Amino acid sequence: MFNIILFGPPGSGKGTQSEELITKYHLKHLSTGDLLRSEINSKTPLGLEAKNFMDKGQLVPDEVVIGMISSALDENPDVAGFLFDGFPRTAAQSKALDKLLELKNTAIHVVLALEVGEEELVKRLLNRGLKSGRSDDANEMVIRERIKEYENKTKLVADYYQQFNKVVTVKGEGTIEEILSNLCSEIEKRMS
Numbered sequence: 380m381f382n383i384i385l386f387g388p389p390g391s392g393k394g395t396q397s398e399e400l401i402t403k404y405h406l407k408h409l410s411t412g413d414l415l416r417s418e419i420n421s422k423t424p425l426g427l428e429a430k431n432f433m434d435k436g437q438l439v440p441d442e443v444v445i446g447m448i449s450s451a452l453d454e455n456p457d458v459a460g461f462l463f464d465g466f467p468r469t470a471a472q473s474k475a476l477d478k479l480l481e482l483k484n485t486a487i488h489v490v491l492a493l494e495v496g497e498e499e500l501v502k503r504l505l506n507r508g509l510k511s512g513r514s515d516d517a518n519e520m521v522i523r524e525r526i527k528e529y530e531n532k533t534k535l536v537a538d539y540y541q542q543f544n545k546v547v548t549v550k551g552e553g554t555i556e557e558i559l560s561n562l563c564s565e566i567e568k569r570m571s
């Protein structure tokens with residue numbers, strides 16, 4: 380298996396680039412944001428709990444997302460690898476993920492960290508909010524709160540993986556094709 384974390388702040392292009400990468404490398408896309416939004420749409424108890432946090436731009440509790448990822452790993456035993464998007468987002472999630480992968484005799488091979496300036500992030504998300512229907516894109520206050528959560532709780536996930544020399548930063552501004560090409564070259568350096 381080859382497992383990737385696509386890391387970066389809200390609006391940095393994780394979802395956009397994931398779509399391309401999973402097709403190219405036959406990976407299973409695991410986006411905790413997408414999984415949570417699907418729980419909300421199905422009005423499950425988990426979704427209703429998560430919605431309270433997501434609408435405010437705050438992180439959902441660790442045990443909720445770790446449980447979801449654990450189930451998703453069990454449900455996909457025969458994949459070429461996983462592409463984690465929006466997970467892990469805290470130190471506790473990183474440690475839990477390492478343990479879950481170890482149980483499956485695998486590990487994270489690379490953390491690709493997209494770098495985008497704050498004003499560009501806000502611009503992209505406000506623009507998407509015009510038609511995405513995502514409640515957390517609807518106003519600038521919530522968008523800035525998401526970025527604050529990233530700065531305070533999520534950024535240190537990169538430090539965690541840095542101690543194992545797994546982090547590569549990639550410029551997240553430019554055309555989608557340029558960014559994709561840089562991501563692919565980093566992946567292919569490590570795949571062989």
Ligand code: AP5
Nearest residue numbers: 389390391392393394395411412433437438439465503507
């Ligand atoms: P989540 O769904 O993960 O959202 P996010 O990280 O806030 O970021 P986005 O999905 O909005 O951005 P993205 O980086 O995927 O960028 P995209 O490609 O869409 O999380 C939502 C919420 O769920 C969290 O706030 C939290 O409450 C909860 N949650 C999720 N995971 C959790 C976890 N592990 N722990 C706890 N809570 C969790 O691009 C954005 C826009 O920019 C798009 O319109 C796109 O078209 C555009 N764009 C993309 N690339 C470019 C480019 N190169 N140039 C110009 N525009 C571009």
Ligand code: MG
Nearest residue numbers: 393394412465
């Ligand atoms: Mg996303």
